[in-house]
Amino acid sequence: MTLSAMLLWMLLAPLVGAVAIAVSPRHLAKHIGLASSLVVLFLSIVFAVQFPAWTTGAFVPDTNVFPDGVVSLTGVTFTLGVDSVSLLLILLTTFLTPLALWGSYTAIEGREREFYGWFLTLLSAMLLAFMARDVIAFYVGYEFTIVPMLFLIAIFGGDDRKYASLKFFVFTFVGSVITLAALVYVASKSAEATKVWDFSLSALQAHAKTLSPKEQFWVFVALMVGFCVKVPFFPVHTWLPLAHTQAPTAGSVILAGTLLKLGTYGVYRIALPMAPNAAVETVGFLAILCVIAVVAISLVCCAQTDMKKLVAYSSVAHMGVCMLGMLSLNPLGMNGSILYMINHGLSTGALFLCIGFMYERYHTKDMDQLSGLAKVMPIWAFFVVFFTMTSVGLPGLNGFVSEFLCLMGAFAATTHTDSGFPGLLGPKWMIVAGVGSLIFGAVYMLYMVGRVVWGPLKAPGHGDDHGHGAVAAVGHAGGHGAGQGAASGAGSSSTTAAGPKHDDSAAGGHGHRLPTDLSAREIAILAPLAVICLVIGIHPYPLLDVITPSTKATLAGYPEAVRDFDATRESRGELATAPALPADAPTTPAATDASTALGSNLGVIAR
Amino acid sequence: MTTVLPSLASGLASVALAASDAVVSPADPRLVQVALVISVLLFVIGLIGFLTRRNMIMMFLCTELMLQAACIAFVTFGRMHMNASGQVFVIFILTVAAAEAALALGLVVLLYRKRETLSSEAWAELKE
Amino acid sequence: MTHLATLFPSLPSALAGDGDAHGTAHRAAEGAAAAATWIGGATAHPEYSWAGWILLLPLLSAVFCFLCGAFRVKNKLPALVTIAALGSAFGLVLTLYLKYDPTHASGPMTVHLFDWIRVVWGEKPGQSFVADWSLYIDGLTLFWMLFVTGLGTLIAIFASEYMESDVGGNYCRFFGAVGIFLFAMGSLVMGGNLALLYLGWEGVGVASYLLIGYYYGKPTAVAAAKKAFVMNRVGDLGLLVGIYLTWRHFGSIDYATIFKACSETIANGSHGGDWTKGLIPYFLMLGAFGKSAQIPLFTWLPDAMEGPTPVSALIHAATMVTAGVYLIARLYPLFLLHPHALHTVAWIGGLTAFLAATIGMMQYDMKRVFAYSTVSQLGYMFLGLGVGTTFGACYHVFTHAFFKALLFLASGAVMHGFAGQLDIRKISGLRNVPGFKIVAWTMLIGCLWLSALPFTAAFFSKDTILLVAMTDESHGNRILAWLGLLTALMTAYYTFRVWFRVCGGETAYQPGDEAHGHDDHGHDADHGHGHGHSHGHAADAHGFHPHAPRFAINGVLLLLAVGAILAGLPGLIEFLKMGPNWAAEMIAASSATIGVPNLTEGLAGGHAEHAHHATVLGMDGHTAMFLLSTVAGFGGIAIAAYYHLVRRRAAETLKQALLANPLIGWLPRALENKWYVDELYDALFRYPIVVFGGHVLAWIDRYILDGGIINGIARIPAWIGRLFQPLYNGLLQGYAITMVGGIGLILAWIVYVWMKGGI
Amino acid sequence: MPFPSLTPYALYIAGAIGAIGLYLLIRPGPVNVRRAGTLIGLAGVGLLVSEAIHIVDASVGGPAGGIPLIPCILGFIAVAGATRMVTHPKPVFAALYFILVVVSSAGLFLSMQAEFMAFALIIVYAGAILITYMFVLMLAQQSPSESPGDIEGATHYDRVPREPLAAIAVGFLLLATLGTTIFGSRVAPIGDAANAAVARATVERWRELESLPRRLDAEIALVRPGAVAAPDENGRVLAIARDGSASVRIQWDDNGTVRTDAIPLPASAAPTNIQTVGLALVKQFPASLELASVILLMAMFGAVVLARKQIELGEDERREAAGLRRLSLDDAEPIGRGDATASKAAPVGGRS
Incomplete structure (x- = not known):
């Protein structure tokens, strides 16, 4: 199988699976879903093994998978190609999806065919977005992720699911339509110049450089609007907590794990290389938003009582750090940012899985109703604390490496260093304020852990155990009759208070009975995530090694753009302490185009 | 080229002569513009009448007025471009107006039978 | 280099770059050469890669312990494995020490294990960021690792008995966290770059978090754990920024590169870079203050006593909290980048020492007293660092580790025996309680050592610090020295207040209300190893039998007492002029001496060469300090003896009298x-x-x-x-109006554009 | 040329004044108010006309006062009739005013040389459609009082207009827009366009003569008796000169000698208006013509269906339509029997 065919099959396999689910009996749906996602995982691993361009930064295979003329839209081709960063994100997607599906085995009861079918469709759409080298193909994948997610939230969500799904849809849709407008604009300008419609990303990026500064600025802004909604960026983040809170567990996992990464990936792959000159003008302003996001949202997290909402808000703050790294526009921050995407997907996805497993047992995510679960669910507690630590950025685990690099990059982007990538992000105090979020990050995550994992035992169906013996076991409080919720708690006889009770006497009820602590299936879902987190944390070099060529390519236009920018500002006397420009810098300041004024002003404000 | 403007009387008289008067005279721009203004005024008045009258028959009558205005505009433009299409359209408008009158008035009668009133406010079922 | 001269008035002009122009140049070169001799000689030693096992063994044992927890091992296997792992790590450190030549020639060794974080985007110096798993081994490393792994092993042994009531689930958790701690502490101390130090720094924080919150059933424990982690994070933030600035100015975060650049800087007498370079020490300092519980970040440490006592001994007394001292000692050259950095350290240290001692005098919880004394002693160490005697500071860390661990473990033994009783008002005459003799007398040794009576270990270490401070006339260091002496008096007082209350006097005791801090509820009945003691609510004085410590606890206490005594040996040897101070040799062979004149010259003379020539109160410095310390120590003990042994009532009377006095009544209240x-x-x-x-x-x-x-x-x-809702009243004409209005507007707009020439 | 700089907004002001007048007229009120409204409306129309004359003259470039008087008078009658029509409370009178509008429109058509349309309008509208309206009014209108001119005699829904303000605002907006397009034309002045159109139309009209072979032959015979209008190798080709006159190539057969010659045709040879319209109808719009007839046919069917009297069905008929048997006296029996009847339809076992 050629690489190209492999990519195509990775797209088709989930769709085939979805069709199979649609025509097969209901009880088979989950198995078919898991099997097809595993097939995709297998394909992606084989692809990764055969992938020849790990260290070159090239796109492979970068060919139109259909012969010319099969896709007859003008200028649109179905070109698939991945470089190392795309491939890493594809691997993340294909890795998380089976876990999320397997994790839904007991959580989804009723309408399984729809759930697993839509989920596979979602997988295919995400993969398409990561693989596409044609902006229209990218946009189709990018946009089509909304539809399955909408159904997943609207059908399988919580109490407020309708509102949440509507909000999710409107936000992301409006944002990406603006993005599409920018892409089509660039394509049309390119077609004007070359008389040929060409939507391939490389052609558009090449052409975007010839646009006027004003056009570049607005193209960049429009691109960023769509991607930032997806990231989500500070003022437009409010759909995320709602969507996360209402989405089913697997939906949250994929939403946090991969869907948000579509936004950062878009910034990385499309927006930044498209308009370097506009980017350097605006990053100062965007960085302020990042810092506000990080600090303010971290504080907002401290005031949450819903576990999922807290983790969702923490996602906003974390993605703020990720974007800060990316906007630092130097290899340090950019590498960290890419790694952050992967790490955030792993750790936050895992946290959502943990919360979901707990929710299946207690049917609440309210931290006021839960406390001290470590006593009855020690293994669960271990995983929660572990993934909390990855999320907090404990060195030695994966979160640290990326966060560290992002912050280092952001710092480095505050001053003109001899690193070759002069800084743009604005004053240092601002970034330090952003780093202050490390503290708040610890505060809110530990607040959650302290409330839920530690403390005296309290959970629905338990009652407070003050003055009583420990209540040892929790049945599945799913309303399946009397036996299910039975807490067989003669605690005084229990040593560990945590024996998994396969309470066979609790007959009746047809649902899944869950042990008190995590079942083998659930451990098997979380353990690979934990192992990968640990491995990335201790030995991230292979990843950084393959990310670097790609970031180099993305940043290729930047040193020059920054030099232009500095020259412009210097000529206007805005640069108080003129940096020593490299010798090869243009001696004549770049022509000051009046249309850059807005962007420059943003930049000046940022300073 | 000057135009011999027919007076109202001689205009009527000249109808018989029109066939023999084969000299094609271009439209006087003043005439065109005056006719257009009249057409617009009639249309707007008809529109206002349609919007303000509550009697369904009156509403249809006002529609006819608007059609009338359109007819004038068509003929005027046809005259301006020396084109027969304008008048052909008026023929079609007459057709449609006749059909409309037949059908719509039938409907009005039907509606009147249901509510025993011609007021359009008796029919507010479009409201959500 | 101007500031170096102001920093150390007594600094030989060799290092004061711009003294008189003549004669200094070659001396500067000499000094630089002396510094560079071993700094530049940082050599890669791949053959020592087995030293990586020092880090790996505790980590493996931690993983093993967690797996034990997952598989619900219900015996002491986790403890045994941990002890074995830590013991092996200690053995490896010892081997390393024996192979390491502490003389200058050998120099520091670097061992590259494998790549960690590595981003390279150019050839120039600033265009890479490399932080690998590499070790940096010099005297300071070994000095620290010796007592870290050694004490770690001992305390693990102690805990294997102390924690036995938790055998089952939580036992595994405890030893797993201890394993993590030792791994992180190892990375912190042995790591070859700042990122690895940061890894260890946060790692010990997490281990501390897990262990403080060990009794998670208690909300106070959970809160204390969180507090510790968050306050440490504040410090970590400083450390992170410091690391960035270091990378920014030195282009690397490898110790070897940094120190090379630093010694060149010192030799050249100038350092380039902008003002941010001067910020490096302050940010690093913030990290050190957080981890070592100094003002303003000291309040977490007393709360951290919610953890099990072995943890208090290991982490919150002996090892982790000294990481701040290690940081400053290790990165001493960086602290010379700003003229006032070290003064800040000194003042913070001195004030913390004093402040913590004042609080310690008024606490009734035994562990809290020792916790404040830890803060206070750490303050001494920072004072020592600040006044330029890294040797004194490090040596004090070393001695303090032993006697403070001893004190904590002794109070842990008391807790263990008296059902969590820690209130010094409720236990008395311990020395006469059967089975507690060893505890009482080893505790006395600890108290004596903490009071720094003559010829105890702390005497040598603490007095080194005070002597240097006393003889240094700059920046109020002398004031700090007197403050330190006053603190010493208070230290002796509160130390012996505890001992006299708990071990002296009539035998009387009340049990605590907890199963020594165990999860408050639920587990009472199944300790299952027949100690016969009855924890829980039902327990009361009536029929209460303290259960005496057994072999592991007693053995460890004795070993620690011996250790504490032996820790004073190097100081004694030096004092008696029998040879060089072993600790000083170790410290001298490390980066802690770069830029510090006191140790680079005349190593045999030990610390503070210039102090020999200084005078205090008209006497020779050493003699004066000897006398002053003696007076302070014995004075404190005497006061304690009067109020807490001879006439206990008087203490209460005095307190009431003070409280009644409107003028100073606030003082005891504030202290309490x-x-x-x-x-x-x-x-x-x-x-x-x-x-x-x-x-x-x-x-x-x-x-x-x-x-x-x-x-x-x-x-x-x-x-x-909604604005147009009235139009949609269901009437045809309403819709017609909007339709026509819309058409009209659109038309008007089109016409407008057309008229403007747009079309 | 958009507007004369003197009165750029005069058109809109005139429209606004007219709108105010119409508003006063349209809302129910005392007679005085309505008279005032009439006056204001007249003032508006007057201003409009004067401005229009001014503007038209300016755009044509001709002398002032060259206004076509008769179309203006006809237009005024039409507008006044329309105004009265929409404001008159009695539909019958309104319909009569509409006839006035139709007649004056027909006059306008005549003045634009659209004779056929003028008469067709009167015949179809005034003759047919309006009569239909009258019939319907007689069928449906309740007329409480028949005293002429008494608006109080009209029904409520004829007296009180609905939302006159909004309607007039919308109407004014439309008027202003359309007026702007008429008078504010930036394209070539209508005069020039008309001249060009006339030139084109003349050519077209002469060409149409070719599609009227018999008439052409008659004209040729008239001009040159004995000539045979037979097509030569190039066909019979009309040649049209610049001055609008036309000539045709014919074969000249004199004494057996055949020669061709181009002879000029008289101006009257061109097709008349009626001919042109008819020709356009069958040549250009044959399909539309057919559709129009279909529409008329369908309208006829529709009218028949709609106007058919809906007979109230009795219960028996309804049951019959639903396929049920007629009710008989047996059904009016005690409940027990009723149950038995019902149980026939019910599934077996319903009673056991």
Whole structure:
């Protein structure tokens, strides 16, 4: 199988699976879903093994998978190609999806065919977005992720699911339509110049450089609007907590794990290389938003009582750090940012899985109703604390490496260093304020852990155990009759208070009975995530090694753009302490185009 | 080229002569513009009448007025471009107006039978 | 280099770059050469890669312990494995020490294990960021690792018995966390770059978090754990920024590169870079203050006593909290980058020592007293670092580790025996309780050592610090020295207050109300190893039998007592002029001496060469300090003996009298309430920012940002629709009006554009 | 040329004044108010006319006062009739005013040389459609009082207009827009366009003569008796000169000698208006013509269906339509029997 065919099959396999689910009996749906996602995982691993361009930064295979003329839209081709960063994100997607599906085995009861079918469709759409080298193909994948997610939230969500799904849809849709407008604009300008419609990303990026500064600025802004909604960026983040809170567990996992990464990936792959000159003008302003996001949202997290909402808000703050790294526009921050995407997907996805497993047992995510679960669910507690630590950025685990690099990059982007990538992000105090979020990050995550994992035992169906013996076991409080919720708690006889009770006497009820602590299936879902987190944390070099060529390519236009920018500002006397420009810098300041004024002003404000 | 403007009387008289008067005279721009203004005024008045009258028959009558205005505009433009299409359209408008009158008035009668009133406010079922 | 001269007036002009122009140049070169001899000689030693096992063994044991927890191992296997792993690690460190030549020639060794973080994007110096798993081994490393792994092993042995009531699930958790701690501490001390140090720094923080919150059933424990982690994070933030600035100015975060650059800087007498370079020490300092519980970040440490006592001994007394001292000692050259950095350290240290001692005098909880004494002793160490005697500071760390671990473990033994009783008012005459003799007498050794009586270990270490401070006339260091002496008096007082109360006097005791801090509820009945003691609510004085410690606890206490005594040996040897101080040799062979004149010259003379020539109160410095310390120590003990042994009532009377006095009544109250620092922080930071700010921001986010702006924008179409709602009354004409109006507007717009020439 | 700089907004002001007048007229009120409205409306129309004359003259470039008087008078009658029509409370009178509008429109058509349309309008509208309206009014209108001119005699829904303000605002907006397009034309002045159109139309009209072979032959015979209008190798080709006159190539057969010659045709040879319209109808719009007839046919069917009297069905008929048997006296029996009847339809076992 050629690489190209492999990519195509990775797209088709989930769709085939979805069709199979649609025509097969209901009880088979989950198995078919898991099997097809595993097939995709297998394909992606084989692809990764055969992938020849790990260290070159090239796109492979970068060919139109259909012969010319099969896709007859003008200028649109179905070109698939991945470089190392795309491939890493594809691997993340294909890795998380089976876990999320397997994790839904007991959580989804009723309408399984729809759930697993839509989920596979979602997988295919995400993969398409990561693989596409044609902006229209990218946009189709990018946009089509909304539809399955909408159904997943609207059908399988919580109490407020309708509102949440509507909000999710409107936000992301409006944002990406603006993005599409920018892409089509660039394509049309390119077609004007070359008389040929060409939507391939490389052609558009090449052409975007010839646009006027004003056009570049607005193209960049429009691109960023769509991607930032997806990231989500500070003022437009409010759909995320709602969507996360209402989405089913697997939906949250994929939403946090991969869907948000579509936004950062878009910034990385499309927006930044498209308009370097506009980017350097605006990053100062965007960085302020990042810092506000990080600090303010971290504080907002401290005031949450819903576990999922807290983790969702923490996602906003974390993605703020990720974007800060990316906007630092130097290899340090950019590498960290890419790694952050992967790490955030792993750790936050895992946290959502943990919360979901707990929710299946207690049917609440309210931290006021839960406390001290470590006593009855020690293994669960271990995983929660572990993934909390990855999320907090404990060195030695994966979160640290990326966060560290992002912050280092952001710092480095505050001053003109001899690193070759002069800084743009604005004053240092601002970034330090952003780093202050490390503290708040610890505060809110530990607040959650302290409330839920530690403390005296309290959970629905338990009652407070003050003055009583420990209540040892929790049945599945799913309303399946009397036996299910039975807490067989003669605690005084229990040593560990945590024996998994396969309470066979609790007959009746047809649902899944869950042990008190995590079942083998659930451990098997979380353990690979934990192992990968640990491995990335201790030995991230292979990843950084393959990310670097790609970031180099993305940043290729930047040193020059920054030099232009500095020259412009210097000529206007805005640069108080003129940096020593490299010798090869243009001696004549770049022509000051009046249309850059807005962007420059943003930049000046940022300073 | 000057135009011999027919007076109202001689205009009527000249109808018989029109066939023999084969000299094609271009439209006087003043005439065109005056006719257009009249057409617009009639249309707007008809529109206002349609919007303000509550009697369904009156509403249809006002529609006819608007059609009338359109007819004038068509003929005027046809005259301006020396084109027969304008008048052909008026023929079609007459057709449609006749059909409309037949059908719509039938409907009005039907509606009147249901509510025993011609007021359009008796029919507010479009409201959500 | 001007500031170096102001920093150390007694600094030989060899290092004061711009002294008189003549004669200094070659001396500067000499000094630089002396420094560079071994600094430049940092050599790669791949053959020592087995040293990586020192880090790996505890980590493996931790993983093993957690697996034991997962498989519900119900015996002491985790403890045995941990002890074995830590013991092996100690053995490896010892081997390394024996192979390491502490003389200058050998120099530091670097061992590259494998790549960690590595981003390279250019050839020039600033264009890479490399942090690998590499080790940096010099005297300081070995000095630290010796007592870290050694004490770790001993305390693991102690804990294997102490924690036996938890055999089952939590036992595994405890030893797993201890394994993590030792791994992290190893990375912190042995790591070859700042990132690895940061890894260890946060790693010990997490281990500390897990262990303080070990009894997670107690809300106070959970809160204390969180507090510790968050306050440490504040320090970590400083450390992180410091690391960045270091990378920024030196192009690397490898110790070897940094020190090379530093010694060149010192030799050249100039350092380039902008003002941010001067900030490096301050940011690093913040990290050190957080981890070592100095002002302003000291309040977490007393709360951390919620953890099991072995943890208090290991982490919160002997090893982890000294990481700050290690940081400053290790990065000493960086602290010379700003003229006032070290003075700040000195003042913070001196004030912390004093402040903590004052609080310690008024506490009734035995462990809290020792916790404040830890803070106080750490203050001494920072004072030592600040006045330029890294040797004194490090040596004090070393000696302190032993006697403070001893004290904590002794009080742990008391807790263990008396059902969690820690209140010094409720236990008395321990020395006469059967089975507690060893505890009482080893505790006395600890108390004596803590009071720094002559010829104890702390005497040598602490007096080194005070002597240097006393003989240094700059920047009020002498004031700090006198403050230190006063602190020493108070230290002796509160130390012996505890001992006289607990071990002296009539035998009387009440049991505590806890199963020594165990999960408050639920587990009472199944300790299952037949100690016969009855924890829990039912337990009361009536029929209560303290259960005496057994072999592991007693053995470890004895070993620690011996260790504490032996820790004074190097000082004694030096004091008796029998040879060089072993500790000083170790410290001298490390980066802690770069830029420090006191140790680079005349190593045989030990510390503080110039102190030999200085005089205190008209006497020779050593003699004077000897006398002063003796007076302070014995004075404190005498006061304690009067109030807490001979006439216990008098203490209460005095307290009441003080409280009744309107003029100074506030003082004891403030002391008892720890100067209200916690309350101050709560009022300044926690409530306004985290609690209040969080809720306000959440409110803004929910109701203004989302509800107002975002949903408001989303509602605009609906509002517009509602504006025209009267037109949609179901009447045909209503719709017609809007239709025609719309057409009219569109037409008007088109015509407008057309008229403007747009089309 | 958009507007004369003197009165850029005079058109709109005139429209606004007219709108105010119409508003006063349209809302129910005392007679005085309506008179005032009439006056204001007249003032508006006057201003409009004067401005229009001014503007038209300016755009044509001709002398002032060259206004076509008769179309203006006809237009005024039409507008006044329309105004009265929409404001008159009695539909019958309104319909009569509409006839006035139709007649004056027909006059306008005549003045634009659209004779056929003028008469067709009167015949179809005034003759047919309006009569239909009258019939319907007689069928449906309740007329409480028949005293002429008494608006109080009209029904409520005829007296009180609905939302006159909004309607007039919308109407004014439309008027202003359309007026702007008419008078504010930036394209070539209508005069020039008309001249060009006339030139084109003349050519077209002469060409149409070719599609009327018999008439052409008659004209040729008239001009040159004895000539045979037979097509030559190039066909019979009309040649049209610049001055609008036309000539045709014919074969000249004199004494057996055949020669061709181009002879000029008289101006009257061109097709008349009626011919042109008819020709266009069958040549250009044959399909539309067919559709129009279909529409008329369908309208006829529709009218028949709609106007058919809906007979109230009795219960028996309804049951019959639903396929049920007629009710008989047996059904009016006690409940027990009723149950038995019902149980026939019910599934077996319903009673056991």
